[in-house]
Amino acid sequence: MATTGRGDGAAGAAGAAGAYRATIGATAAVAALRDALPPALADAVAGFEQHLRLERNRSPHTVRAYVGDVVGYLDHLSRLGGRSARDIELASLRGWLAAQRDRSASRATMARRSASLRTFCAWAHRAGLLSDDPGQLLASPKARRELPAVLRADQAARVMTADAPEADEAIRLRDRLVVELLYASGVRVSELIGLDIDDVDRRRRVLRVLGKGSKERTVPYGLAADDALGGWLATGRPTLVTAASGSALLLGVRGGRLDVRAARRIVHDRAARVDGAPDLGPHGLRHSAATHLLEGGADLRTVQEVLGHADLATTQIYTHVSVERLRRTYRQAHPRA
Numbered sequence: 001m002a003t004t005g006r007g008d009g010a011a012g013a014a015g016a017a018g019a020y021r022a023t024i025g026a027t028a029a030v031a032a033l034r035d036a037l038p039p040a041l042a043d044a045v046a047g048f049e050q051h052l053r054l055e056r057n058r059s060p061h062t063v064r065a066y067v068g069d070v071v072g073y074l075d076h077l078s079r080l081g082g083r084s085a086r087d088i089e090l091a092s093l094r095g096w097l098a099a100q101r102d103r104s105a106s107r108a109t110m111a112r113r114s115a116s117l118r119t120f121c122a123w124a125h126r127a128g129l130l131s132d133d134p135g136q137l138l139a140s141p142k143a144r145r146e147l148p149a150v151l152r153a154d155q156a157a158r159v160m161t162a163d164a165p166e167a168d169e170a171i172r173l174r175d176r177l178v179v180e181l182l183y184a185s186g187v188r189v190s191e192l193i194g195l196d197i198d199d200v201d202r203r204r205r206v207l208r209v210l211g212k213g214s215k216e217r218t219v220p221y222g223l224a225a226d227d228a229l230g231g232w233l234a235t236g237r238p239t240l241v242t243a244a245s246g247s248a249l250l251l252g253v254r255g256g257r258l259d260v261r262a263a264r265r266i267v268h269d270r271a272a273r274v275d276g277a278p279d280l281g282p283h284g285l286r287h288s289a290a291t292h293l294l295e296g297g298a299d300l301r302t303v304q305e306v307l308g309h310a311d312l313a314t315t316q317i318y319t320h321v322s323v324e325r326l327r328r329t330y331r332q333a334h335p336r337a
Contacts, residue, residue, distance in 0.1 A: 040084035069116035085129035173236030184225035186289035189282035211308040
């Protein structure tokens with residue numbers, strides 16, 4: 001990478017960091033580390049972030065995680081005297097990962113951090129910032145695939161009706177629609193809050209969903225969710241709508257588009273009101289939808305398409321959930337289990 005003057009580099013890095021915080025929502029700690037990087041390293045982070053967002057079309061969540069990991073490593077490198085990407089070596093990569101492991105980072109977190117550094121080094125090599133690619137020599141611990149917590153069908157039914165008694169009618173209608181659509185369609189929470197009114201086809205009872213990688217898919221939903229939609233559109237949404245609402249399907253209390261944090265709180269609170277239900281969020285309803293589809297006889301390819309998984313192996317974890325539930329039932333019911 002060509003050496004930049006500190007003034008030009010610092011100005012470019014500061015501008016990139018400001019955009020990063022505004023568009024991705026970096027934590028204060030990561031933003032502070034990023035601002036303190038030497039200019040050439042800060043510019044490398046900005047280029048990598050742009051690569052993830054524009055060329056690889058990664059989700060904001062993935063960009064935030066990968067950039068945060070890379071900033072953490074580059075902070076480590078700068079403390080060792082590194083001033084540009086050309087100072088990256090396998091030893092410092094391994095040293096930073098070892099320090100993270102010593103801090104009791106989970107296996108899944110370590111796998112992601114290794115992936116972040118490998119992706120960054122590969123990009124830097126292609127961009128001419130590195131003469132070789134030390135990241136390809138990094139080992140990656142396999143993330144343990146935990147069986148996700150899922151609701152039983154009867155618990156799911158109770159979550160759908162577990163209204164907050166103190167909430168206004170518009171909020172009750174919205175919250176019911178949030179859980180009904182998450183469970184009925186299996187969409188991701190980011191996909192749910194991104195829905196506009198025109199993305200809902202009530203005649204065919206399908207949603208037009210923009211998923212990971214900006215891939216569009218059509219997802220069906222059932223009669224119960226359609227009933228919740230009808231109530232929300234007729235009574236709930238008109239109560240909350242403002243000039244800031246635009247075409248957003250789901251609205252917050254101030255009329256803007258509902259955000260991820262609020263959607264998670266809605267699901268957590270409703271699950272907490274159901275005795276015996278596991279503590280779960282929107283992803284737990286997605287897990288439950290997939291598991292119940294398989295238990296009801298849906299084939300794996302259909303569930304893959306509904307969930308928007310690029311790889312069938314990702315969908316196969318739900319077969320493990322169903323088998324584990326079958327084994328538990330067998331152990332409880334069979335006299336010679």
